[in-house]
Amino acid sequence: MSQQTGKLTTASPGVAEMMDELGRRAREAASELALCPGSQRNHALQAAADSIRDSADAILDANRADMEAAEKRELSTPLLDRLALNAERLESMATGLETVSELPDPVGRVLAEWDRPNGLHIQRVAVPLGVIGIIYESRPNVTADAAGLCTKSGNAAILRGGSESFHSNQAIFRSLAEGLASAGMPRAAIQMVPTTDRAAVGYLLSSMGDTIDVLVPRGGKSLIERVQAEARVPVIGHLEGICHVFLHESADQNMAREIVLNAKMRRTGICGAAETLLVDRKAASRLIPGVVDALVDAGCEVRGDEAVREIVSEAKPADEQDWHTEYLDAVISVRIIDGVEGAIEHIRLYGSGHTESIVAEDEVAARKFLTEVDSAIVMHNVSTQFADGAEFGMGAEIGIATGRIHARGPVGAEQLTSYKYVVRGNGQVRP
Amino acid sequence: MSQQTGKLTTASPGVAEMMDELGRRAREAASELALCPGSQRNHALQAAADSIRDSADAILDANRADMEAAEKRELSTPLLDRLALNAERLESMATGLETVSELPDPVGRVLAEWDRPNGLHIQRVAVPLGVIGIIYESRPNVTADAAGLCTKSGNAAILRGGSESFHSNQAIFRSLAEGLASAGMPRAAIQMVPTTDRAAVGYLLSSMGDTIDVLVPRGGKSLIERVQAEARVPVIGHLEGICHVFLHESADQNMAREIVLNAKMRRTGICGAAETLLVDRKAASRLIPGVVDALVDAGCEVRGDEAVREIVSEAKPADEQDWHTEYLDAVISVRIIDGVEGAIEHIRLYGSGHTESIVAEDEVAARKFLTEVDSAIVMHNVSTQFADGAEFGMGAEIGIATGRIHARGPVGAEQLTSYKYVVRGNGQVRP
Numbered sequence: 003m004s005q006q007t008g009k010l011t012t013a014s015p016g017v018a019e020m021m022d023e024l025g026r027r028a029r030e031a032a033s034e035l036a037l038c039p040g041s042q043r044n045h046a047l048q049a050a051a052d053s054i055r056d057s058a059d060a061i062l063d064a065n066r067a068d069m070e071a072a073e074k075r076e077l078s079t080p081l082l083d084r085l086a087l088n089a090e091r092l093e094s095m096a097t098g099l100e101t102v103s104e105l106p107d108p109v110g111r112v113l114a115e116w117d118r119p120n121g122l123h124i125q126r127v128a129v130p131l132g133v134i135g136i137i138y139e140s141r142p143n144v145t146a147d148a149a150g151l152c153t154k155s156g157n158a159a160i161l162r163g164g165s166e167s168f169h170s171n172q173a174i175f176r177s178l179a180e181g182l183a184s185a186g187m188p189r190a191a192i193q194m195v196p197t198t199d200r201a202a203v204g205y206l207l208s209s210m211g212d213t214i215d216v217l218v219p220r221g222g223k224s225l226i227e228r229v230q231a232e233a234r235v236p237v238i239g240h241l242e243g244i245c246h247v248f249l250h251e252s253a254d255q256n257m258a259r260e261i262v263l264n265a266k267m268r269r270t271g272i273c274g275a276a277e278t279l280l281v282d283r284k285a286a287s288r289l290i291p292g293v294v295d296a297l298v299d300a301g302c303e304v305r306g307d308e309a310v311r312e313i314v315s316e317a318k319p320a321d322e323q324d325w326h327t328e329y330l331d332a333v334i335s336v337r338i339i340d341g342v343e344g345a346i347e348h349i350r351l352y353g354s355g356h357t358e359s360i361v362a363e364d365e366v367a368a369r370k371f372l373t374e375v376d377s378a379i380v381m382h383n384v385s386t387q388f389a390d391g392a393e394f395g396m397g398a399e400i401g402i403a404t405g406r407i408h409a410r411g412p413v414g415a416e417q418l419t420s421y422k423y424v425v426r427g428n429g430q431v432r433p
Numbered sequence: 434m435s436q437q438t439g440k441l442t443t444a445s446p447g448v449a450e451m452m453d454e455l456g457r458r459a460r461e462a463a464s465e466l467a468l469c470p471g472s473q474r475n476h477a478l479q480a481a482a483d484s485i486r487d488s489a490d491a492i493l494d495a496n497r498a499d500m501e502a503a504e505k506r507e508l509s510t511p512l513l514d515r516l517a518l519n520a521e522r523l524e525s526m527a528t529g530l531e532t533v534s535e536l537p538d539p540v541g542r543v544l545a546e547w548d549r550p551n552g553l554h555i556q557r558v559a560v561p562l563g564v565i566g567i568i569y570e571s572r573p574n575v576t577a578d579a580a581g582l583c584t585k586s587g588n589a590a591i592l593r594g595g596s597e598s599f600h601s602n603q604a605i606f607r608s609l610a611e612g613l614a615s616a617g618m619p620r621a622a623i624q625m626v627p628t629t630d631r632a633a634v635g636y637l638l639s640s641m642g643d644t645i646d647v648l649v650p651r652g653g654k655s656l657i658e659r660v661q662a663e664a665r666v667p668v669i670g671h672l673e674g675i676c677h678v679f680l681h682e683s684a685d686q687n688m689a690r691e692i693v694l695n696a697k698m699r700r701t702g703i704c705g706a707a708e709t710l711l712v713d714r715k716a717a718s719r720l721i722p723g724v725v726d727a728l729v730d731a732g733c734e735v736r737g738d739e740a741v742r743e744i745v746s747e748a749k750p751a752d753e754q755d756w757h758t759e760y761l762d763a764v765i766s767v768r769i770i771d772g773v774e775g776a777i778e779h780i781r782l783y784g785s786g787h788t789e790s791i792v793a794e795d796e797v798a799a800r801k802f803l804t805e806v807d808s809a810i811v812m813h814n815v816s817t818q819f820a821d822g823a824e825f826g827m828g829a830e831i832g833i834a835t836g837r838i839h840a841r842g843p844v845g846a847e848q849l850t851s852y853k854y855v856v857r858g859n860g861q862v863r864p
Contacts, residue, residue: 033781037805118826122815129807131837211661215837230642236667236838257860264862350464372855374468376560384553384858393863394854395549406562406646406851407667408839420837423825424803427815429688431695432824 021205024160025213027190028133032158034188036130040107046185047103051096053181058092064173072166080271084140095146102150102397108416109156123426128419130156132215135206139164139221145174147398149192155418158191165198207232220401239405242328243273243356245386248345250362251284258361262293264385266334267300274357274389279336280345286338302332309338325352342367346374355404357389378411452636455591456644458621459564463589465619467561471538477616478534482527484612489523495604503597511702511761515571526577533581533828539847540587554857559850561587563646566637570595570652576605578829580623586849589622596629638663651832670836673759674704674787676817679776681793682715689792693724695816697765698731705820710767711776717769733763740769756783773798777805786835788820809842
């Protein structure tokens with residue numbers, strides 16, 4: 003591809019050579035993995051889980067180095083929370099790998115099967131995607147989740163974690179690689195870019211179309227903007243999570259309070275955290291005081307439009323920018339709108355297509371919301387924090403895709419497959 | 434997105450404004466279409482078919498203008514064949530629209546459904562992709578097929594046909610638009626770029642990421658190279674069709690001859706036409722003479738490697754470039770290789786991931802080929818010319834995708850859908 007020449011100049015020759023070599027090795031591993039039976043892939047996942055447990059000390063040491071550097075750089079509390087590892091989080095990484103190993107094999111599934119009048123028998127059969135590039139930030143458990151899901155689905159992976167979690171990621175990666183290799187997986191099945199040089203990200207995005215089948219970026223706004231500007235490789239996109247909770251006129255007061263509180267405050271740094279609360283005008287005075295009190299008591303800053311501030315004086319003013327903001331922090335914007343139509347319209351204008359939930363006893367209103375809101379995940383009487391692959395029963399996820407092609411919503415092992423058609427006949431020629 | 438500013442300079446301001454307006458209108462139409470019931474979409478397809486029949490004279494007049502211009506420009510015979518319309522091809526366009534209208538509704542299908550231990554009920558439901566951009570060359574029936582499939586799947590479409598079929602496409606488009614509108618579809622459901630200015634293609638590729646959800650390019654090498662170099666929008670890729678037929682040692686002699694003859698010569702200008710014949714060394718002297726005689730009798734030029742030319746002296750020499758070539762003409766390259774392994778290896782090196790067929794009585798060999806050849810379509814004892822959406826029972830196709838993400842193989846109405854998750858609960862919050 004002609005654009006590669008231009009892009010190469012932005013990466014130092016060393017980075018380009020290193021990345022090409024990672025790509026070449028991944029491609030080879032992918033051919034081998036495509037024919038690797040599910041039982042062996044599952045066994046490798048169990049070995050990787052054991053290896054993570056055996057390497058706990060080394061991984062926590064490496065994480066300590068990352069945390070110290072991050073504290074010096076005065077990273078925000080939610081970012082520090084994302085970066086931190088402890089025994090419990092390590093165990094949940096290992097359990098995650100085991101859970102994934104127990105899922106049904108996504109490869110080889112017959113997705114559809116039919117006969118044609120001329121006797122042709124056609125099957126659509128799931129196959130691995132091939133080589134998956136994953137670019138992610140801060141949270142080191144993504145290293146294990148991504149490696150686990152790629153192994154489960156028979157794909158080779160090239161991982162590129164954030165610089166702030168570099169040591170943690172390398173330690174987790176070394177441990178995983180050890181485990182996978184002990185179970186006979188190709189050495190290059192999972193590889194990690196061994197540098198924090200940002201040129202490596204540029205090279206992944208722009209110059210590896212021949213070796214990478216799809217890129218999964220997972221990170222903040224600056225990463226996403228870079229992907230949008232530079233990617234020459236297919237991307238399963240994860241954009242912002244500007245998630246909404248809408249309290250319909252018919253909402254139960256207690257349920258409304260509990261869902262909003264949980265959707266916003268259970269963990270504020272995840273993409274499924276609610277950022278904006280929409281309240282039906284007809285129930286505003288009934289619902290808002292209790293909900294806002296609960297939020298404020300939990301330490302949340304509440305920003306409201308004028309109508310909201312007439313009801314609860316403790317709310318700070320919200321401006322246009324607030325409706326566009328993914329706070330990822332203990333802040334929520336609150337707006338009063340008119341009915342389901344108003345909620346749908348607000349979400350159409352300001353939503354990021356991630357997850358939105360309606361709280362309503364009225365089934366007709368709920369059905370309208372679920373049908374007409376065009377987001378990856380739409381919910382009825384559920385906290386948006388359930389927007390998560392593990393909570394969906396997929397074992398783990400690489401991210402929540404907000405794009406519309408290939409995969410939408412949580413990206414688990416099944417979403418990391420492609421398919422092919424197998425056509426059987428007995429000498430048919432086309433008239 | 435920052436790259437838009439740079440790209441805008443390559444399109445004249447008029448083109449950019451025109452394309453933005455098409456995009457804006459398509460986006461609006463897509464929201465409306467997403468809620469349009471299947472019965473109305475099917476009714477619209479029938480109306481479009483009637484309209485095509487009613488406009489036959491006008492369409493054939495327009496096609497005559499294109500054909501005259503093409504003959505003056507001395508286009509090759511296969512290209513002229515692709516461009517030509519007649520009463521029969523028009524009728525098959527209309528029938529295609531009717532067939533598509535009779536297919537099951539791809540929108541609203543519940544693709545999966547399950548309950549979680551905490552009582553959440555999760556559904557994965559098919560929804561339209563949104564706005565689809567389709568860039569295609571020469572063959573004017575793509576206008577009807579693309580419009581039909583996009584209508585069926587509830588998508589808005591922006592069509593951009595090749596300059597050589599400009600008049601034919603415009604006439605078909607006007608007729609379709611009339612029919613669709615008469616059935617109450619939004620006027621902007623299907624739009625066509627009303628200019629042959631190549632800047633419009635550049636703008637579609639690079640600057641419409643906000644309004645186009647996916648681009649489907651369908652055309653020759655130069656279009657594909659341009660798409661690879663310039664696209665900033667997700668692409669469902671259609672590359673070359675370097676299709677292979679492999680005659681295994683166990684192949685039946687008559688079946689081998691009939692399949693090769695049909696795969697190569699039934700129609701040479703389609704992407705499912707065979708370009709290279711691989712013959713198992715153990716059966717070369719038994720199979721090659723009869724197959725080559727039949728090809729030569731049918732007017733096909735045969736190019737063979739040295740081993741082939743020792744068996745049949747009428748074969749011209751094939752060189753390395755032949756294995757890489759999609760002739761789209763009455764030419765075939767023939768190579769002798771060693772067994773299934775040799776065939777798999779040749780296809781891995783030279784194939785384009787489109788369609789490959791093994792002719793074999795030996796089931797074990799066939800299974801190995803079907804499993805290990807990594808192409809969108811793999812066949813056993815079938816002519817590669819069946820690589821076609823209509824032949825697969827999909828009613829019609831926009832093309833055969835050779836990429837691995839979203840859709841692979843024939844792209845029909847079902848492949849033009851995305852999905853969303855609908856999650857129902859009764860107040861669940863995440864612990």
